[in-house]
Amino acid sequence: VLGFLRKYGRARFAVAxxxxxxxxxxxxxxxxRDLNKKLGAAPLHExxxxxxxxxxxxxxxxxxxxxxxxxxxPHVVFAVMHRDYPSEFKKKLLGPPxxxxxxWSEMVVVDSGFALSWRHRTKPGYSQSLPEPPRTxxxxxxxxxAPRSFWEALGGSGxxWExLGGSGxxWEALGGSWFCSVSPG
Amino acid sequence: xxxxxxIRRNLPSSQAAAGHPNLSFCEGSSGWESKTVPLALHGDGxxxxxxxxxxxxxxxxxxWTSLVAVGETLDYxxxxxxAFTQLLTKTSMDTAWRLITWSFNILRSGVWPEADxxxxxxxxxxxxxxxxxxxxxxxxxxxxxxxxxxxxDLDYYAHTLGLRSHTSSMPCSWCxxxxxxxxxxxxxxxxxxxxxx
Numbered sequence: 252v253l254g255f256l257r258k259y260g261r262a263r264f265a266v267a268x269x270x271x272x273x274x275x276x277x278x279x280x281x282x283x284r285d286l287n288k289k290l291g292a293a294p295l296h297e298x299x300x301x302x303x304x305x306x307x308x309x310x311x312x313x314x315x316x317x318x319x320x321x322x323x324x325p326h327v328v329f330a331v332m333h334r335d336y337p338s339e340f341k342k343k344l345l346g347p348p349x350x351x352x353x354x355w356s357e358m359v360v361v362d363s364g365f366a367l368s369w370r371h372r373t374k375p376g377y378s379q380s381l382p383e384p385p386r387t388x389x390x391x392x393x394x395x396x397a398p399r400s401f402w403e404a405l406g407g408s409g410x411x412w413e414x415l416g417g418s419g420x421x422w423e424a425l426g427g428s429w430f431c432s433v434s435p436g
Numbered sequence: 437x438x439x440x441x442x443i444r445r446n447l448p449s450s451q452a453a454a455g456h457p458n459l460s461f462c463e464g465s466s467g468w469e470s471k472t473v474p475l476a477l478h479g480d481g482x483x484x485x486x487x488x489x490x491x492x493x494x495x496x497x498x499x500w501t502s503l504v505a506v507g508e509t510l511d512y513x514x515x516x517x518x519a520f521t522q523l524l525t526k527t528s529m530d531t532a533w534r535l536i537t538w539s540f541n542i543l544r545s546g547v548w549p550e551a552d553x554x555x556x557x558x559x560x561x562x563x564x565x566x567x568x569x570x571x572x573x574x575x576x577x578x579x580x581x582x583x584x585x586x587x588x589d590l591d592y593y594a595h596t597l598g599l600r601s602h603t604s605s606m607p608c609s610w611c612x613x614x615x616x617x618x619x620x621x622x623x624x625x626x627x628x629x630x631x632x633x
Contacts, residue, residue: 295467322517322535325475325500326542326575333576344473346504353506355469
């Protein structure tokens with residue numbers, strides 16, 4: 252992979268860009284050297300993977316299908332960053348101050364576990380704030396029960412439907428009588 | 437369509453996440469909100485050689501990011517693994533996925549594991565190793581992380597993660613809808629006599 256990154260295209264550009272600020276030495280911008288320097292200190296994990304043998308290698312008499320491959324395991328990177336690079340750990344994993352609490356506060360604990368609520372976006376009367384759509388047919392006026400079961404089919408419970416007041420406004424806002432003409436089924 | 441951007445944000449208000457094993461750490465513990473980092477795992481294939489040519493070569497790249505990090509994408513994206521798609525067999529990714537899932541499970545628990553990804557206990561096969569020495573100790577001073585988002589395109593979901601293909605007759609992994617014309621569960625049927633909906 253390293254040889255490849257050195258030699259070709261877009262990936263090289265991306266890596267070179269990421270290393271640009273730290274590239275020092277006789278030849279600034281030597282991507283392979285900088286990458287090796289970085290990966291040399293990185294916690295790499297090797298494991299045997301089964302691969303298809305390239306045709307050229309097969310012609311040369313190589314029939315090995317198991318090759319040692321390198322992985323950067325997330326938990327090792329996480330631990331090493333916490334131990335050796337605390338400021339980077341805070342910046343690149345924990346985010347701004349109180350970002351974690353803010354993220355999780357947008358969740359609400361329910362009896363059986365978790366459900367996202369996004370309460371600050373699902374304000375009461377939200378559906379009433381949507382504009383009146385043009386009405387094209389009688390079926391459009393039927394308050395559909397079906398979309399609720401549509402949510403259930405998607406794995407939900409119709410909670411959003413209740414949050415929006417249980418009217419057909421959401422589906423009207425989605426712009427189609429083809430949504431609102433669904434029968435209860 | 438008016439309001440779609442707002443509605444999309446509300447879609448997660450379903451209870452799809454309820455009882456999910458990845459979120460089990462919060463049950464019965466306190467103060468976890470300030471110690472648990474939500475993570476995203478991203479995977480995709482991208483052409484890296486012969487771009488736009490018939491002999492184009494793809495690289496499957498897997499990376500992870502923190503969902504709360506702020507800054508340039510390249511700064512907080514961490515590579516896990518990359519492999520040439522052309523060299524992969526049906527079983528090539530077995531080892532990689534085993535290691536990746538094992539690693540994310542350790543991140544969720546927040547402590548160093550007692551066995552490796554293949555179930556071998558460190559105290560048995562390498563009792564003097566560093567791995568055996570740190571079994572059960574905190575991974576990162578009490579911090580832990582849970583995989584919260586799996587990012588990717590439809591091709592990645594279907595061919596790498598093994599979910600249903602968007603081009604198949606049953607395109608959805610969430611519901612039993614079909615794309616067969618005339619089928620009562622066709623997701624494009626909205627007439628009164630159909631069962632879907």
